[in-house]
Amino acid sequence: MKKWLNENLLCPECIPEEMPLELDISEEEDEDVIEGGLICSNCGRKYPIKKGIAFILPERSQALLSNGMGYNSREMLSSYLWSHFCDFFNDPDATDAYRIWSANFKGTNGYALDIGCAVGRLSFEMSKTYSHVIGIDTSKTFIEKARELLIKRRLDFELIIEGYITERRSCDLDDQWNYDNMEFIVADALALPFPKSLFSAVSSVNILEKVPDPLLHLAEADRVLREKDSMFLFSDPFSWDESVMDSGLWLGGKSDGQYKGRGIGNIHRILSDGDGLFDPPLEIIEKKDIAWKIRKTANLWEHINSQSVVATR
Numbered sequence: 001m002k003k004w005l006n007e008n009l010l011c012p013e014c015i016p017e018e019m020p021l022e023l024d025i026s027e028e029e030d031e032d033v034i035e036g037g038l039i040c041s042n043c044g045r046k047y048p049i050k051k052g053i054a055f056i057l058p059e060r061s062q063a064l065l066s067n068g069m070g071y072n073s074r075e076m077l078s079s080y081l082w083s084h085f086c087d088f089f090n091d092p093d094a095t096d097a098y099r100i101w102s103a104n105f106k107g108t109n110g111y112a113l114d115i116g117c118a119v120g121r122l123s124f125e126m127s128k129t130y131s132h133v134i135g136i137d138t139s140k141t142f143i144e145k146a147r148e149l150l151i152k153r154r155l156d157f158e159l160i161i162e163g164y165i166t167e168r169r170s171c172d173l174d175d176q177w178n179y180d181n182m183e184f185i186v187a188d189a190l191a192l193p194f195p196k197s198l199f200s201a202v203s204s205v206n207i208l209e210k211v212p213d214p215l216l217h218l219a220e221a222d223r224v225l226r227e228k229d230s231m232f233l234f235s236d237p238f239s240w241d242e243s244v245m246d247s248g249l250w251l252g253g254k255s256d257g258q259y260k261g262r263g264i265g266n267i268h269r270i271l272s273d274g275d276g277l278f279d280p281p282l283e284i285i286e287k288k289d290i291a292w293k294i295r296k297t298a299n300l301w302e303h304i305n306s307q308s309v310v311a312t313r
């Protein structure tokens with residue numbers, strides 16, 4: 001974990017109190033902490049730094065680390081590396097989704113946060129605009145790979161063709177990205193380990209429907225987003241799923257209740273009226289549907305329409 005990150009880290013368990021974390025270094029290389037920990041000055045909890053990765057999760061999400069399935073599986077790693085970087089190795093089926101999302105990053109500067117960054121493409125793109133970029137995700141597998149990309153500035157991975165049959169894909173990454181001012185950490189969208197109003201840009205791309213409490217995710221995005229001169233990039237396919245959360249927590253896809261109707265309409269209202277969540281509310285400056293693909297195997301693809309909103313305040 002790069003040392004510059006430490007000055008803005010807080011204990012996720014003590015939020016909304018802003019309790020700083022004290023850095024305890026066992027091993028470091030240049031300005032990178034390889035082994036050590038972060039200790040809360042209030043509750044005394046210790047968050048480990050292992051092989052350069054900081055794990056700043058509240059207790060309720062610790063179990064995600066030992067789950068080798070879902071977003072920690074080798075299948076998901078292959079899928080997301082393809083989705084994020086297929087244009088770099090000139091795959092004929094590549095989409096330009098991440099270039100379209102990242103074209104929105106202009107007009108603000110300072111710190112930027114990519115919530116649910118997966119293997120990091122959007123975070124890398126943000127580094128062209130912002131002085132510091134932090135990507136967070138609860139998947140250890142994704143964050144390990146994103147940090148490897150950051151250090152090696154090169155992609156090497158086994159693309160799944162079918163079952164255990166794979167093909168190697170390798171390529172150099174963009175030399176325009178500002179690798180020194182980026183970092184990836186394991187953290188939870190529902191308890192962001194950062195102070196109020198730190199970020200001038202926050203992205204929530206394809207994660208709303210994946211968290212167990214979407215309203216808390218939006219409230220956390222609002223808490224860390226600056227009150228002015230800031231932008232929020234939101235995008236989601238709104239494919240609500242009861243295996244992720246109870247339908248009572250969905251922000252759309254229902255015929256009654258506060259969040260009846262389509263999710264995108266509710267998000268427009270939440271952002272522009274504040275809805276008790278965004279204070280101050282935001283001004284929507286762009287709405288667009290973005291075609292995005294996840295490649296599972298040579299024969300299995302998900303074609304996704306992600307509905308995006310760019311909003312400022």
Ligand SMILES: C[S@@+](CC[C@H](N)C(=O)[O-])C[C@H]1O[C@@H](n2cnc3c(N)ncnc32)[C@H](O)[C@@H]1O
Nearest residue numbers: 071116117118137138139188189205206207210
């Ligand atoms: C559908 S993927 C989208 C990834 C990326 N934003 C993109 O658009 O390519 C959802 C991501 O959210 C992450 N995620 C799920 N729950 C999370 C949470 N509570 N906090 C942080 N990340 C989470 C997953 O690990 C996964 O990387």
